[in-house]
Amino acid sequence: MNKILNKILVLLILLGGFFILDAREISVSKNGIVKTIKQALQLAENGDVIIIHEGYYAEGNIIVDKSVTLKGVNFPIIDGKGSGEVFTINSDFTSLYGLTIKNAGVSFIAENAAIRLNEVTGCKIIGNRFYNNFFSVYLSKSSNSIIKDNFIKSSGQRETNSGNGIHLWYCKDISIENNYIFGHRDGIYLEFVENAEIKKNYSKNNLRYGLHFMFSDRCVYTSNKFENNGAGVAVMYSKNVEMISNLFYNNWGPASFGILLKDITDSKIEHNRFVKNTSAIYIEGCNRISIKKNNFENNGWAIKLMANSSDNIFRENNFISNSFDLSTNSRSNFNTFEGNYWSEYSGYDLNKDGVGDVPHHPVRLFSIIVEQQQASLILLNSLFIKTLDIAESVIPSLTPEMLIDTKPMMKVLK
Amino acid sequence: MISIKNLDKKYGSLHALKNINLHVNPGRVTAIVGPNASGKTTLIKSILGLVKPNAGSIEVMGKVINGDCSYKKFIGYMPQSAKFPENLKVREVVNLIKDIRGTEPPLANEISEKFNLTNEMNKLFRTLSGGTKQKVSALIAFMYSPKILILDEPTAGLDPVSAGTLKNLVREEKERGRTIILTSHIMSEIEELSDEIVFLLEGKIHFEGDIESLLSNNNNEKLERIIAKMMMVEAV
Amino acid sequence: MNVTLKIIKYEFSNILRSKWLIIYTLFFLAVSYSLFTFGGDSGKALVSLMNVIVIIIPLISIIFGTMYLYNSREFVETILCQPISRKALFIGVYLGTVIPLSLSFAAGVLIPFFLSGNYDEINTFLLLMVTGIFLTIIFTAAAFVIGLKNDDKVKGLGFAIFVWLLLAIVYDGIVLFVIYIFQDYPVENAVLALSILNPVDLGRILFLLNFDISALMGYTGALFQKFFSGNAGILVSSASLCIWSALLILWGLKSFDGKDF
Numbered sequence A: 001m002n003k004i005l006n007k008i009l010v011l012l013i014l015l016g017g018f019f020i021l022d023a024r025e026i027s028v029s030k031n032g033i034v035k036t037i038k039q040a041l042q043l044a045e046n047g048d049v050i051i052i053h054e055g056y057y058a059e060g061n062i063i064v065d066k067s068v069t070l071k072g073v074n075f076p077i078i079d080g081k082g083s084g085e086v087f088t089i090n091s092d093f094t095s096l097y098g099l100t101i102k103n104a105g106v107s108f109i110a111e112n113a114a115i116r117l118n119e120v121t122g123c124k125i126i127g128n129r130f131y132n133n134f135f136s137v138y139l140s141k142s143s144n145s146i147i148k149d150n151f152i153k154s155s156g157q158r159e160t161n162s163g164n165g166i167h168l169w170y171c172k173d174i175s176i177e178n179n180y181i182f183g184h185r186d187g188i189y190l191e192f193v194e195n196a197e198i199k200k201n202y203s204k205n206n207l208r209y210g211l212h213f214m215f216s217d218r219c220v221y222t223s224n225k226f227e228n229n230g231a232g233v234a235v236m237y238s239k240n241v242e243m244i245s246n247l248f249y250n251n252w253g254p255a256s257f258g259i260l261l262k263d264i265t266d267s268k269i270e271h272n273r274f275v276k277n278t279s280a281i282y283i284e285g286c287n288r289i290s291i292k293k294n295n296f297e298n299n300g301w302a303i304k305l306m307a308n309s310s311d312n313i314f315r316e317n318n319f320i321s322n323s324f325d326l327s328t329n330s331r332s333n334f335n336t337f338e339g340n341y342w343s344e345y346s347g348y349d350l351n352k353d354g355v356g357d358v359p360h361h362p363v364r365l366f367s368i369i370v371e372q373q374q375a376s377l378i379l380l381n382s383l384f385i386k387t388l389d390i391a392e393s394v395i396p397s398l399t400p401e402m403l404i405d406t407k408p409m410m411k412v413l414k
Numbered sequence B: 001m002i003s004i005k006n007l008d009k010k011y012g013s014l015h016a017l018k019n020i021n022l023h024v025n026p027g028r029v030t031a032i033v034g035p036n037a038s039g040k041t042t043l044i045k046s047i048l049g050l051v052k053p054n055a056g057s058i059e060v061m062g063k064v065i066n067g068d069c070s071y072k073k074f075i076g077y078m079p080q081s082a083k084f085p086e087n088l089k090v091r092e093v094v095n096l097i098k099d100i101r102g103t104e105p106p107l108a109n110e111i112s113e114k115f116n117l118t119n120e121m122n123k124l125f126r127t128l129s130g131g132t133k134q135k136v137s138a139l140i141a142f143m144y145s146p147k148i149l150i151l152d153e154p155t156a157g158l159d160p161v162s163a164g165t166l167k168n169l170v171r172e173e174k175e176r177g178r179t180i181i182l183t184s185h186i187m188s189e190i191e192e193l194s195d196e197i198v199f200l201l202e203g204k205i206h207f208e209g210d211i212e213s214l215l216s217n218n219n220n221e222k223l224e225r226i227i228a229k230m231m232m233v234e235a236v
Numbered sequence C: 001m002n003v004t005l006k007i008i009k010y011e012f013s014n015i016l017r018s019k020w021l022i023i024y025t026l027f028f029l030a031v032s033y034s035l036f037t038f039g040g041d042s043g044k045a046l047v048s049l050m051n052v053i054v055i056i057i058p059l060i061s062i063i064f065g066t067m068y069l070y071n072s073r074e075f076v077e078t079i080l081c082q083p084i085s086r087k088a089l090f091i092g093v094y095l096g097t098v099i100p101l102s103l104s105f106a107a108g109v110l111i112p113f114f115l116s117g118n119y120d121e122i123n124t125f126l127l128l129m130v131t132g133i134f135l136t137i138i139f140t141a142a143a144f145v146i147g148l149k150n151d152d153k154v155k156g157l158g159f160a161i162f163v164w165l166l167l168a169i170v171y172d173g174i175v176l177f178v179i180y181i182f183q184d185y186p187v188e189n190a191v192l193a194l195s196i197l198n199p200v201d202l203g204r205i206l207f208l209l210n211f212d213i214s215a216l217m218g219y220t221g222a223l224f225q226k227f228f229s230g231n232a233g234i235l236v237s238s239a240s241l242c243i244w245s246a247l248l249i250l251w252g253l254k255s256f257d258g259k260d261f
Helices: A001-019 A039-043 A364-373 A374-379 A383-394 B041-050 B068-076 B092-099 B106-113 B130-142 B162-175 B187-193 B211-217 B223-235 C004-013 C017-038 C041-072 C073-080 C086-116 C122-149 C155-183 C188-195 C199-210 C213-229 C231-257
Strands: A025-028 A049-052 A061-062 A069-072 A077-079 A087-089 A095-097 A099-103 A113-118 A124-126 A129-131 A133-138 A144-148 A151-153 A166-179 A180-182 A188-194 A197-199 A202-204 A213-214 A218-220 A225-227 A233-239 A242-244 A248-249 A258-271 A274-275 A279-284 A289-290 A295-298 A301-305 A313-315 A319-322 A322-328 A337-339 B003-013 B014-024 B031-033 B055-060 B074-078 B148-152 B178-182 B194-200 B204-210
Touching: A025 A039, A025 A225, A039 A049, A039 A061, A039 B130, A049 A248, A049 B014, A061 A248, A099 A113, A099 A202, A099 A322, A129 B041, A133 A144, A144 C199, A197 A337, A218 C041, A274 B148, A274 C004, A301 A313, A322 A364, A322 C199, A364 A383, A374 C188, A383 C122, A383 C155, B003 B041, B014 B041, B014 B204, B031 B041, B041 B074, B041 B178, B068 B074, B074 B130, B092 C073, B106 B130, B106 B162, B130 B148, B130 B162, B130 B223, B148 B162, B162 B178, B178 B187, B194 B223, B204 B211, B204 C004, B211 B223, B223 C041, C004 C086, C017 C041, C017 C086, C073 C086, C086 C231, C122 C155, C122 C199, C122 C231, C155 C188, C188 C199, C188 C213, C188 C231, C199 C231
Parallel strands: A025 A049, A049 A069, A061 A087, A069 A095, A077 A099, A087 A113, A095 A124, A099 A129, A113 A133, A124 A144, A129 A151, A133 A166, A144 A166, A151 A180, A166 A188, A166 A197, A180 A202, A188 A213, A197 A218, A202 A225, A213 A233, A218 A242, A225 A248, A233 A258, A242 A258, A248 A274, A258 A279, A258 A289, A274 A295, A279 A301, A289 A313, A295 A319, A301 A322, A313 A337, B031 B178, B031 B194, B074 B148, B148 B178
Antiparallel strands: B003 B014, B003 B055, B194 B204
16 A cells, blocks of 8 residues: 555656655665765655755765755765865755755866856755865856855965855856855855845955955845955946945955945945955946945045046045045046045034035045055155145145035034 | 463363463462453363363362362362252252262251251252352352362352351361362452462463462552553553 | 262152153143043054154153253253262263153053053053153253253254254155155165164154054055064164164263363
């Protein structure tokens, strides 16, 4: 009786597993019947759940071409042993939960990943741990997938032999949420991605960029933390990007940025905090960006604005104790500054409306000198330079005369 | 006691002392007189080592002074106008000098009482009058009863009573056999106190000798007249 | 030396009664207290404090030193008539000025620092203290040289302020000028040499680099950082400060020794 029922079930699954709600479970454990994941995958059918019990599985190059769910119990360790990939997912609707994946192989030819999603849709990678992988999560031409609650750590020493934490290439509608990414080349990398939502991630101590994206339009980045990455965050050649409520902290070094913006248009950078970055925002060739309600504190440069940028709006930001609030390489200005708070502002407010009565010139003469002669930075904080700056602010002769905040705020904006 | 040979001092283009040769005898009071800017104070300061001469040598008590400061323990000095650090108390300066010399001044109490300084000891110098400062200066110079006393205009700024006290001190020290050099513009004072006189004019010694013979050679005219005459002769 | 100690002691009791010294202490107390309390993180507060120190200490030391030397002329004359060598007296008067000034500065910054209860930056704070004291030593010695070379008080004071302006402001103008003139050459070493020659700049730069400001300077900064954080840099910087101190003190001593009072 049972055997017949089983056969019918198998038949039904084979015919169209998608209609079956009760998925089968396959257990993998070191002392069970099924001892390896590969074995389990051979047995599995679409829709099955493979439970991987605690233990050490020295298995690499696992190819998943069935829509299964892989669930770890107490984080079983799957070790790729440094050769090739660990999981290559070729089937839609595949999910991976609670696994520890180690040692996807470093290679100069192949971009080996701990988990690669290869032209799939509807996949989930949730609550896994990644250690010392070349690339950790790699999505290639995939869509509608979720990468969430993962802990990703690598100990790359050099950019050349280190891959990215989460890498997306030609993807669409991806959600990346609440992941911790440490010690990769780029924490999160997106190229030719549309409609991605990157939320509440923490990207720290990555060798190059905490977040790096190019040609990725209509993506939203909110409430992420980017800390102490080699060069901060780089954002290039994209449109309609929203970066909101992120923290850019301590991206400090000769070529580090909070955010480097290159050829970005029609985007929003709002409610972010930039603390102790060498350059909080570097803007080159960008148009129509709204930079609003951000806090810039204790940065080397709060904003480096290159002359090929125009129609950007800087409004209601706080500029507090930065070595330079703003530097630019041109005497003309095609951007708007209005209603910001500048801790450097020395004007007065006679009518007590909270708005300074004289406009503020945020570009110091010294920032222009430094732009021309790097070595002159050695004179920072010198009384001579302060004297020069005061003289220049009285009669602007080298700084952009029209680059002014007409409504400088008297108090820090909340 | 003090012997000066070929002493020469220039302040820039000003030739203050020109080849001075002088011998100050022990146990005598020698007055140095001369008009203003004749080099009196420079001569005194050279002996004290305050001014560094350009040429010549000074011997004090048989030893050439040359950077060595030990001979100063035999000298008491009252400068022309007494000035002290404003924020120090009289007692502190007196104590400092005691500390430097390393011995107790035998006459300190006696002289303080004579000048009524006992109650001034704990006052700051900036609260003292010019006269009181001058008395402190006298105290400092006399309290060790030094072998040599150098007094630059000692009675200037003192009230008559104190001036009298000071003169008595000079006499007492003379009786003790001390060698005393003083300058003054008051000729009666010089006549009263001195044994010998040195007349200085434009950095040169024009007369050197004892007062008695000077007076007798000039028909016992007043010293003031004799000195005035000497100046007139020079001027001609 | 024993006599020198006595002179220092007396100078001390004189100078400690000076209201300027009290104002000087209160000034540092107020500045450091407000910076440590309201200045945000302690690193930032220290940078701001250092900016005040490298300007104020040279200014006050050179003016106070010159004034003080003029005012203690009578004292010097009185004491010189006593059996004391000129060298001992000079050292006594000099240390009697430098020590109270240094203590006054040290008290003014130390008390707020301890009150702040934040000792994370203790090394940097010590660097600040040492720099401040060296600047006091150097600029008081400079003041003494100026005071001894000029008998006219107004001239002396004018000269003192001129020297301060020269080292605190004009010098940096010259550095900037050099940077522009030689912009086609690797100018870093020349700038480095120039900044080591000026004790004010040296103090400022040592501090800048201690706070990683070098990152703002790119390659140049890396070079400076490497120099100043390496043993050679520390050695050269300390040597520069010591040589300045020694030269000026010796010059003062020589002037004092040959001076007519």
